[in-house]
Amino acid sequence: MGTDFGSYRSVRQFTRPANTTQYTANDVVGTTTSAIHSFTNLGKPGGFIQIQSVRLQIHVASIPSGMSNFRLHFYTSSPTAIADNAVFDLVAADRDPYIGFLDLPAPQDFGSTLVSQVDYAGILVRFANNTNTLWAQLQTLGTFTPGANSEVYELRVNALDSGYRSW
Numbered sequence: 001m002g003t004d005f006g007s008y009r010s011v012r013q014f015t016r017p018a019n020t021t022q023y024t025a026n027d028v029v030g031t032t033t034s035a036i037h038s039f040t041n042l043g044k045p046g047g048f049i050q051i052q053s054v055r056l057q058i059h060v061a062s063i064p065s066g067m068s069n070f071r072l073h074f075y076t077s078s079p080t081a082i083a084d085n086a087v088f089d090l091v092a093a094d095r096d097p098y099i100g101f102l103d104l105p106a107p108q109d110f111g112s113t114l115v116s117q118v119d120y121a122g123i124l125v126r127f128a129n130n131t132n133t134l135w136a137q138l139q140t141l142g143t144f145t146p147g148a149n150s151e152v153y154e155l156r157v158n159a160l161d162s163g164y165r166s167w
Contacts, residue, residue, distance in 0.1 A: 008049065008159045010039035010134075018150040021085055022143065029070075029138045029153060030084040038078070039134045039157045046129040048162035051121045056104050056138070058114040059152040068106045068142030070116060072155070074099040075135040076128060088139040099125055099134075103141075124162065 017032045028035040043049035054072060073079075073088070077097040082088075090098060102121050107114035125134065138155065 006161045007052075008042045008161070009156065010042050010159075011154060011156050012037045012039055012136075013152060013154045015150045015152050016146065017084055018148060020145055020148050022145045023085060023140045024087075024143045025141055026087050027085050027140055028082055028088050029140060030082070032084065035082045035084050035086065035137055036078060037136045037138065037155060039136065039155075041132055042134055042157065042159050043125075043127055043132045043161055045127055045132050047127055047132070049125050049127070049159040050162045051102070051123040051125065051157060051159050053117065053119045053156075053158045054102055054104065054121060055118075055154075055156040056107065056114075056116040057154040057156070058107060059112070059154070060114060060147060061112050063107060063109050063114055064144045064146055066142055066144035067114075067140070068144075069140075070104040070107075071101050071139040071141055072104060073101045073137045073139060074123065074125070075137075076125065077131075078135045079137065082137060088137060097135075099123065101139075106142075125159075
């Protein structure tokens with residue numbers, strides 16, 4: 001049993017497709033190839049972490065009309081493939097690795113960047129013995145039309161080590 005504890009941060013930056021295809025409530029946001037996002041090196045393989053904060057930054061200068069809250073769904077293994085702008089679905093095959101979700105408030109306009117953040121999330125995660133990666137899907141809870149340019153989304157997950165337990 002390990003006794004050294006630490007803090008971890010993993011950043012996932014992705015560029016959504018360069019189109020103005022409307023996102024409807026419950027759609028996922030991703031790239032042209034996938035809406036599954038991975039966060040690596042968030043703890044020790046086989047260990048526990050507690051998610052402390054999550055920040056969503058969108059690299060655009062104004063809030064798109066209709067954009068509201070987001071929901072970030074977490075998994076302990078990569079979920080079933082899903083494309084950008086598809087409706088979120090927790091399929092039967094993903095029930096076991098599904099950890100839960102975190103609701104992110106509507107982004108705030110900070111000039112050249114939109115920011116949404118949740119602190120002290122408190123989600124406890126146990127990694128499998130061979131990984132320290134979390135996977136996620138970002139779901140929009142509102143309907144909005146993005147800009148025509150490729151927009152960069154950045155998700156930051158901060159976690160604290162909560163111990164190691166050999167099973």
